[in-house]
Amino acid sequence: MVLSCRHVWDRISGYIDNTLDPAVRADVERHLATCEICSAILDSTRNIIVLMADDRVFELPLDFSKRLHARLDEVLKHEDPEPLGIGP
Amino acid sequence: MTTRAPVDPHETASEQELIASILAGQRENFHLLIRPYEKQLYRTALALVKNEAEAEDVVQDAVLKAYRKLASFRGDAKFSTWLIAITLNEARGRLRRENRAAIDSLDEKRDDSGDFTPAALTDWREVPLAALERREIRALVQQAVAELPDAYREIITLRDVEELSVNDTASLLGISVALVKVRLHRARMMLQKKLVPQLRLAAKAGRKRLGFGRLSWF
Numbered sequence: 001m002v003l004s005c006r007h008v009w010d011r012i013s014g015y016i017d018n019t020l021d022p023a024v025r026a027d028v029e030r031h032l033a034t035c036e037i038c039s040a041i042l043d044s045t046r047n048i049i050v051l052m053a054d055d056r057v058f059e060l061p062l063d064f065s066k067r068l069h070a071r072l073d074e075v076l077k078h079e080d081p082e083p084l085g086i087g088p
Numbered sequence: 089m090t091t092r093a094p095v096d097p098h099e100t101a102s103e104q105e106l107i108a109s110i111l112a113g114q115r116e117n118f119h120l121l122i123r124p125y126e127k128q129l130y131r132t133a134l135a136l137v138k139n140e141a142e143a144e145d146v147v148q149d150a151v152l153k154a155y156r157k158l159a160s161f162r163g164d165a166k167f168s169t170w171l172i173a174i175t176l177n178e179a180r181g182r183l184r185r186e187n188r189a190a191i192d193s194l195d196e197k198r199d200d201s202g203d204f205t206p207a208a209l210t211d212w213r214e215v216p217l218a219a220l221e222r223r224e225i226r227a228l229v230q231q232a233v234a235e236l237p238d239a240y241r242e243i244i245t246l247r248d249v250e251e252l253s254v255n256d257t258a259s260l261l262g263i264s265v266a267l268v269k270v271r272l273h274r275a276r277m278m279l280q281k282k283l284v285p286q287l288r289l290a291a292k293a294g295r296k297r298l299g300f301g302r303l304s305w306f
Contacts, residue, residue, distance in 0.1 A: 009205075009206055009277070010273075012206075012273070012276075012277070013269070013272055013273035013276050013277070014269065014273070016276075017254075017269075017272075019254075019269065041206045041207075041280065044206075044207070044280055044284050045206075045276055045277070045280045048229075048276070048279050048280055048283055048284075049248050049276065051225060051226075051229050051283075052229060052233070052244065052248040052249050052279075053248060053249060053251070054222075054225075054226065054229075055131065055226065055229065055230070055249050056127075056131070056249060058127075058131075058226075060126065060127055060130055061140055061144065064126070064130065064144060065123075065126055067144070067148070068126065068144075068147065068148055068151060069119055071148050071152070072118065072119065072122075072148075072151060072152065072155065073119075075152055075155060075156075076115040076116060076118060076119075076155070079115075079155075079156070080113070080115065081110065081111060081115075081155055081156055081157070081158040081159050082156050082157060082159060083159060084159045084160060
């Protein structure tokens with residue numbers, strides 16, 4: 001099936017995650033092979049996903065862990081976890 | 089993007105042992121149990137509430153709740169997914185209390201296809217990322233993510249930053265796999281549309297400043 005650019009745009013995310021039907025994927029690939037605009041959109045979307053994942057390297061605020069574990073300590077000292085069956 | 093670290097059976101086993109030991113009275117082991125997930129929880133909270141101090145409060149409250157409710161954790165979900173679910177709920181609760189939430193109703197209002205036109209720049213490959221400083225790029229990406237509607241911000245954070253599977257994301261948010269895919273697609277396309285022109289502009293300015301010639305992405 002010959003896809004229009006708009007059809008390809010609607011499938012870009014599925015294409016990137018490899019969740020398209022094999023037949024649809026083949027149609028998308030055929031379109032991408034000849035369409036400069038759609039392959040540019042695909043590449044830029046991919047790159048933005050890479051940039052998003054980059055956010056994982058960031059550091060926690062200073063002393064974040066210290067404050068968290070100090071607050072936790074206050075509770076751990078005095079309380080057991082609730083037994084099952086207690087409401088939310 | 090779709091590559092995920094396989095679950096290390098040793099890690100899972102020791103996590104289960106830790107949980108059992110905490111429930112058996114060695115409460116201080118809870119510190120060890122949550123340590124590997126602090127960053128992930130903070131990032132998730134920050135993506136939702138968009139304020140560092142508030143995100144820290146959210147994580148603290150969520151971790152305390154996780155401790156108190158530990159007995160209700162059943163091993164059928166990953167512990168990390170369970171923790172993230174609690175953190176999301178805390179963050180959403182805060183947004184609701186402050187009336188900042190406009191979650192849902194998004195998908196009913198919109199047609200789920202054909203309502204989006206991406207930034208079509210045939211020369212976008214020339215966006216010279218190398219001329220942009222890393223923190224400059226990060227600031228642009230964060231700003232664009234912060235401007236997404238809540239439901240889209242949640243999805244893209246869980247899928248593309250935390251790299252949770254579609255199924256885990258769906259069960260965590262209590263929505264269908266199909267809806268996860270639709271929202272993820274829209275979120276990515278919104279970011280693409282917003283970011284590509286911005287990166288291009290910023291890169292142009294950076295290139296001038298640094299005297300760079302034409303460079304390629306990455």
